[in-house]
Amino acid sequence: MDDLRGESITKVFPAGTRALDRVSFTAREGGVLTLLGPSGCGKSTLLRIVAGLESATEGRLFLGGERLDGLPPGQRNVGFVFQNYALYPHMTVEGNLSLAMRAQKVPAQEIASRVRETAEMLGIADLLSRRPAQLSGGQQQRVALGRALVRRPRLYLLDEPLSNLDALLREGTRSELKLLFRRLGATVLYVTHDQAEAMSLSDEVLVLKDGRVRQCAPPLEVYARPADLFTATFVGSPRMSVWCGQCHDGLLHGRGVAVEAPDALRERPRLWVGIRPEHVEVASSPLDGGWEARLDLAEPTGDRLLLTLRVGGESLRALVPPRELAGQIWARVAPERLHWFDGETESRLES
Amino acid sequence: MRRAALGLAVVLLAGWSLAPAVWQLLTAFKPDDQITRVPTIYLPDPPTTGHFSRLWARKPLAVYLANSLEISASATVLAVFVASLAAAALSRSTAAFRNRILLGLLFLALFPPILLLFPLYEGVRALGWINHPLGLVLPYAALNLPLAVWILESGFRQIPREVDEAAQLDGLGLIARVVRVQAPLAAPSVVTAAILVFIFCWNEFMLALTFMTRDTAKTVTAGIASIGGASIYEIPWGQLSAAVLLATAPLVLLVLAFERRITAGLTRGAVKG
Numbered sequence: 223m224d225d226l227r228g229e230s231i232t233k234v235f236p237a238g239t240r241a242l243d244r245v246s247f248t249a250r251e252g253g254v255l256t257l258l259g260p261s262g263c264g265k266s267t268l269l270r271i272v273a274g275l276e277s278a279t280e281g282r283l284f285l286g287g288e289r290l291d292g293l294p295p296g297q298r299n300v301g302f303v304f305q306n307y308a309l310y311p312h313m314t315v316e317g318n319l320s321l322a323m324r325a326q327k328v329p330a331q332e333i334a335s336r337v338r339e340t341a342e343m344l345g346i347a348d349l350l351s352r353r354p355a356q357l358s359g360g361q362q363q364r365v366a367l368g369r370a371l372v373r374r375p376r377l378y379l380l381d382e383p384l385s386n387l388d389a390l391l392r393e394g395t396r397s398e399l400k401l402l403f404r405r406l407g408a409t410v411l412y413v414t415h416d417q418a419e420a421m422s423l424s425d426e427v428l429v430l431k432d433g434r435v436r437q438c439a440p441p442l443e444v445y446a447r448p449a450d451l452f453t454a455t456f457v458g459s460p461r462m463s464v465w466c467g468q469c470h471d472g473l474l475h476g477r478g479v480a481v482e483a484p485d486a487l488r489e490r491p492r493l494w495v496g497i498r499p500e501h502v503e504v505a506s507s508p509l510d511g512g513w514e515a516r517l518d519l520a521e522p523t524g525d526r527l528l529l530t531l532r533v534g535g536e537s538l539r540a541l542v543p544p545r546e547l548a549g550q551i552w553a554r555v556a557p558e559r560l561h562w563f564d565g566e567t568e569s570r571l572e573s
Numbered sequence: 574m575r576r577a578a579l580g581l582a583v584v585l586l587a588g589w590s591l592a593p594a595v596w597q598l599l600t601a602f603k604p605d606d607q608i609t610r611v612p613t614i615y616l617p618d619p620p621t622t623g624h625f626s627r628l629w630a631r632k633p634l635a636v637y638l639a640n641s642l643e644i645s646a647s648a649t650v651l652a653v654f655v656a657s658l659a660a661a662a663l664s665r666s667t668a669a670f671r672n673r674i675l676l677g678l679l680f681l682a683l684f685p686p687i688l689l690l691f692p693l694y695e696g697v698r699a700l701g702w703i704n705h706p707l708g709l710v711l712p713y714a715a716l717n718l719p720l721a722v723w724i725l726e727s728g729f730r731q732i733p734r735e736v737d738e739a740a741q742l743d744g745l746g747l748i749a750r751v752v753r754v755q756a757p758l759a760a761p762s763v764v765t766a767a768i769l770v771f772i773f774c775w776n777e778f779m780l781a782l783t784f785m786t787r788d789t790a791k792t793v794t795a796g797i798a799s800i801g802g803a804s805i806y807e808i809p810w811g812q813l814s815a816a817v818l819l820a821t822a823p824l825v826l827l828v829l830a831f832e833r834r835i836t837a838g839l840t841r842g843a844v845k846g
Contacts, residue, residue, distance in 0.1 A: 275738050304738075306735055321743050
């Protein structure tokens with residue numbers, strides 16, 4: 223198996239910043255592993271370490287059974303797509319695509335046929351004689367992708383490849399990327415800060431925060447059972463509402479609101495509870511086991527209405543079918559839909 | 574009013590700079606008896622090309638020019654190539670390291686070359702390169718490295734880091750990256766550095782005079798210095814002027830051809846954007 227495996231990778235920058243702290247991961251052959259996290263979480267650094275553009279302070283990298291770290295970037299046989307594309311401005315599209323093969327002295331005939339094949343696959347065959355400055359952002363992005371594809375690498379590394387595209391183009395390109403990855407059977411390491419991108423593209427998501435792995439699981443698992451408070455609020459849109467409070471008499475006491483804690487968690491002194499907006503049910507008449515709430519804001523999103531409610535002193539967001547609502551309303555969440563986290567460690571608690 | 578003042582200033586400055594060159598130009602075409610006549614005759618009447626033909630017959634000026642071209646071009650290529658490697662490395666170093674090296678290079682450039690003359694002579698003689706082009710090519714390239722590194726480094730530093738990294742990932746080695754990616758992207762700086770180095774080499778006199786003793790090995794500057802009259806009391810002004818004109822013409826043409834790129838390269842990095 224040609225899995226990419228990272229073992230306990232640590233990166234400390236000369237200034238003393240610990241960008242990565244004992245990060246271990248496995249990207250399965252033919253699968254897409256997404257590194258997801260806010261800016262500064264170390265995800266790009268990890269990608270650059272895999273590419274060989276940075277070296278890890280500690281830790282080991284394997285591709286298949288082979289040790290990857292220590293090899294110079296040019297010998298790792300990885301295709302890299304930069305966030306800003308980093309095309310060679312003085313070369314044509316054809317020159318950009320073929321430079322790696324020319325450097326390796328691949329026969330001219332093979333270079334030509336591979337460039338043509340790749341360009342056709344990406345729909346840029348008619349742009350081969352243009353220079354990057356003469357291309358639109360979307361076309362440049364394809365050339366950057368093509369430069370990675372044309373070498374048929376063992377591993378694809380993509381650093382926020384969609385972030386410089388406008389919203390409309392981004393969504394279409396996202397779907398095309400997913401199709402392309404599947405067709406190539408490529409092993410992909412994909413960096414993004416956009417949780418929606420991570421959800422739609424990945425086989426597995428590695429959530430990073432402050433250089434540490436928070437969770438590594440398939441996207442739906444990350445959504446359904448986030449491993450800690452950070453992951454819970456970072457993944458999923460709109461964001462999960464979280465309340466914190468002391469626990470006694472079987473109830474979590476937030477600011478002006480109480481939530482019944484599951485039996486298993488009743489002994490804990492402090493808890494966090496998380497509520498996904500899409501799991502909140504609202505009504506303009508009292509609901510059995512519901513909270514009284516005040517409607518602060520209603521934002522239409524099309525087929526849904528995003529509500530910002532005030533429950534006691536806590537804020538709660540709800541995503542509900544459109545309807546007329548005003549002033550006093552009631553909100554309810556099924557107990558099994560609640561997410562519980564430890565008050566101190568913020569890690570997930572199973573109820 | 575202000576425009577007029579500015580125009581006057583420009584004319585005065587241009588006159589100040591060009592006057593000696595114009596004087597040489599006029600002298601080269603004056604018959605001998607008009608050159609030193611008092612009161613001064615400004616325009617040659619009638620103009621003559623006699624100095625050129627006599628000079629050409631007396632001195633192997635074509636050989637001097639060819640030597641100059643060979644030596645200057647070789648030294649320029651060598652200096653720019655080595656400086657490119659240095660600039661590529663420096664442009665990716667930490668600011669503290671880079672500044673220390675650049676300051677060191679500046680210090681070297683300020684060192685008066687005449688102090689180097691004697692040790693260089695010993696070295697060149699020991700290598701058997703007296704009257705050999707390499708005896709000038711290597712010193713010229715070395716003396717010009719600081720200037721070339723300074724110019725190239727500022728150009729290389731503006732190349733986005735990711736472009737260089739993309740080339741690394743594409744499997745290009747250090748030299749291939751400089752030759753195929755960095756130097757082409759910093760072309761204005763490369764052209765500027767090359768031309769300035771070439772001009773310095775072409776105009777260099779002291780080392781050329783000292784190391785090239787055989788007439789056929791001389792560069793054009795040393796060659797002109799060897800033009801003498803029939804006696805030490807007679808200075809052949811007309812032929813000297815003709816020779817200077819012939820020696821300067823290639824440089825003027827070169828600079829005119831690349832004028833735009835030179836100014837672009839010299840001011841590059843002065844302002845952001």
